[in-house]
Amino acid sequence: MNALVLNAENRTAEQQRISPPVPAANELLVKVIAISLNPIDPLYVQNPLASSGRVIGSDFAGVITRTGPSVPTSTGLKEGDRVAGFLQGACSVNERPGAFAEFLTVPWDLVWRVTSGISIDEAVGVSLVGLTAAQAIWYRLGLTTPFPYDPKDILEEHPEWKIGSPTDEHDTAPVNFFIYGASTSVGLFAAQMVRLSAKASNKTFRLFGTASKARWEMLRAEPYVYDYLVDYLDDDWPEQIQKLADGGGMHYTYDCISEGDTVERTASILAKNGRSAIVRSREGGAWKGEGLPVEPIYGAVWEGLGEEVQYQGFTVKQSPAARGFAVAFYKWLSVALGCELRPIPIRLMPGGLKNVVEDGFQLLGAGGMKDRHVKRTEEWMRPVSAEKLVYRI
Ligand SMILES: NC(=O)c1ccc[n+]([C@@H]2O[C@H](COP(=O)([O-])OP(=O)(O)OC[C@H]3O[C@@H](n4cnc5c(N)ncnc54)[C@H](OP(=O)(O)O)[C@@H]3O)[C@@H](O)[C@H]2O)c1
Numbered sequence: 001m002n003a004l005v006l007n008a009e010n011r012t013a014e015q016q017r018i019s020p021p022v023p024a025a026n027e028l029l030v031k032v033i034a035i036s037l038n039p040i041d042p043l044y045v046q047n048p049l050a051s052s053g054r055v056i057g058s059d060f061a062g063v064i065t066r067t068g069p070s071v072p073t074s075t076g077l078k079e080g081d082r083v084a085g086f087l088q089g090a091c092s093v094n095e096r097p098g099a100f101a102e103f104l105t106v107p108w109d110l111v112w113r114v115t116s117g118i119s120i121d122e123a124v125g126v127s128l129v130g131l132t133a134a135q136a137i138w139y140r141l142g143l144t145t146p147f148p149y150d151p152k153d154i155l156e157e158h159p160e161w162k163i164g165s166p167t168d169e170h171d172t173a174p175v176n177f178f179i180y181g182a183s184t185s186v187g188l189f190a191a192q193m194v195r196l197s198a199k200a201s202n203k204t205f206r207l208f209g210t211a212s213k214a215r216w217e218m219l220r221a222e223p224y225v226y227d228y229l230v231d232y233l234d235d236d237w238p239e240q241i242q243k244l245a246d247g248g249g250m251h252y253t254y255d256c257i258s259e260g261d262t263v264e265r266t267a268s269i270l271a272k273n274g275r276s277a278i279v280r281s282r283e284g285g286a287w288k289g290e291g292l293p294v295e296p297i298y299g300a301v302w303e304g305l306g307e308e309v310q311y312q313g314f315t316v317k318q319s320p321a322a323r324g325f326a327v328a329f330y331k332w333l334s335v336a337l338g339c340e341l342r343p344i345p346i347r348l349m350p351g352g353l354k355n356v357v358e359d360g361f362q363l364l365g366a367g368g369m370k371d372r373h374v375k376r377t378e379e380w381m382r383p384v385s386a387e388k389l390v391y392r393i
Contacts, residue, residue, distance in 0.1 A: 043367030057100030
C-alpha cells in the first residue's frame with residue numbers, strides 16, 4: 001500500500017510502498033478514504049521523536065474492510081461501514097504506526113460510525129480536535145456532559161481537579177466562559193460543547209472569545225453563538241473582555257493557542273476560584289507564565305488512546321479512565337454528529353498523500369501559530385482560518 005513515512009534524518013516524510021497492516025483480534029482493518037491535518041503532524045516530522053520508517057499522521061475516515069475475530073458482533077460493526085478516528089502517528093517515541101496510509105488498523109471501540117447525513121470529508125475533521133475539546137470542557141473543566149458519563153474514574157486519577165464548581169450552585173448569575181483562539185478547530189468544537197453543557201445543566205452561560213474580525217459573523221451564528229468577541233490582534237484584548245463582562249471575571253477559560261504570553265494574559269481575566277485549561281504543555285516551552293493565580297490544566301489528547309505516550313521529554317501515563325471517556329464520547333458522536341454537534345468547515349486540498357508535506361504541512365508550519373508564513377499564491381495555499389485541511393487518499 002502507499003503510506004506517508006517519516007524520514008527523521010531529513011526531517012520530512014515521503015510516500016513509500018509498504019506492507020498493509022494485519023488487524024489484531026480486537027481491531028478493525030480500515031481502508032482510508034480521507035485524512036485531515038493537525039499542527040502536531042508537521043511538528044513531529046520537523047522535530048522528530050520517532051525513528052525513520054514510521055507511518056505519520058493522526059486523523060482518518062474510511063471504510064471497514066475486515067473485523068478481527070474478537071470484535072463483538074453486538075457492536076454491529078461490519079465490512080463496508082464508514083468509521084472515523086485518530087491514531088498517534090509519529091507524535092511519540094513509542095513505536096506505533098499512524099493514519100496517513102491506504103490501510104490502517106484500530107481497536108474497534110476507538111472509532112465512531114459516520115452516519116449517512118455526514119460526508120467522509122466532514123467526518124475526518126472531527127476525531128482528534130473534537131476529543132481534545134471534549135476532554136478539556138467535560139472532564140478537565142468539569143462541565144456537564146450531554147451524554148451519560150460518570151467522571152468518578154478520571155477524578156480518582158486526578159483528585160486535584162475535584163475542586164468544586166467555580167460558581168455557587170445557587171447563584172443564578174450567568175457563568176462566564178472564555179475561549180482564546182475561538183476560530184481554531186479545537187475552539188470551534190469547544191464553543192459548541194459549552195453550549196451543549198449549558199443546555200444539559202440548565203444554566204445560563206455567556207460565551208466570550210478572541211478571533212480575527214473576519215471570523216466574527218460566523219462565530220456569532222449557530223452553532224457557536226458567541227455573546228462577545230474581541231480581536232486577539234488588539235493589544236488590550238484582556239481589558240476589552242473585562243469591560244464587556246462588566247468587570248466580572250471568567251469562571252472558566254480555555255486557551256486553544258497556549259503560545260507566548262496567551263496563557264498569562266488569559267489568566268489575568270480569570271475569576272477568583274476560576275478554572276483554566278490549555279492545549280500546550282509548560283514543559284514543551286511554547287508559553288511562559290510566572291505567578292499565575294492557578295496552574296492551568298494541560299492534557300494530551302493521546303490519553304484517550306489508553307496507552308503510555310513518551311512525548312515532548314515527558315511521559316503521559318496510561319489512563320484507562322481517559323480511554324473510557326474517549327469510548328463514551330465516540331459512542332455519543334456516532335449519533336450526535338450532524339444534530340447535536342456540527343462538523344466544522346473543511347478545505348479539500350488538491351492531490352493526495354504525496355501533496356501533504358509540500359502543501360498542507362507548509363500551511364501549518366512547525367507547530368506554532370507564529371511560524372505560519374506561507375507566501376504561495378495558489379488558491380488552496382491561503383492561510384488556515386476556522387477550517388480543517390483534508391486530503392482524499
Ligand atoms: N493538547 C492536545 O492534545 C492538543 C490536541 C489538538 C491540538 N492541540 C494544539 O491546539 C492548538 C490549536 O490547534 P488547531 O488544530 O485547533 O489549530 P488551527 O485550527 O490550525 O488554528 C488556526 C486558527 O488559529 C487562529 N490563530 C492563529 N494565531 C492566533 C493567535 N495568536 N491568537 C488567536 N488565534 C490565533 C487563526 O485565527 P484567525 O483566522 O481568526 O486569525 C486560525 O483560525 C495547536 O497548538 C495544537 O497543536 C493540542
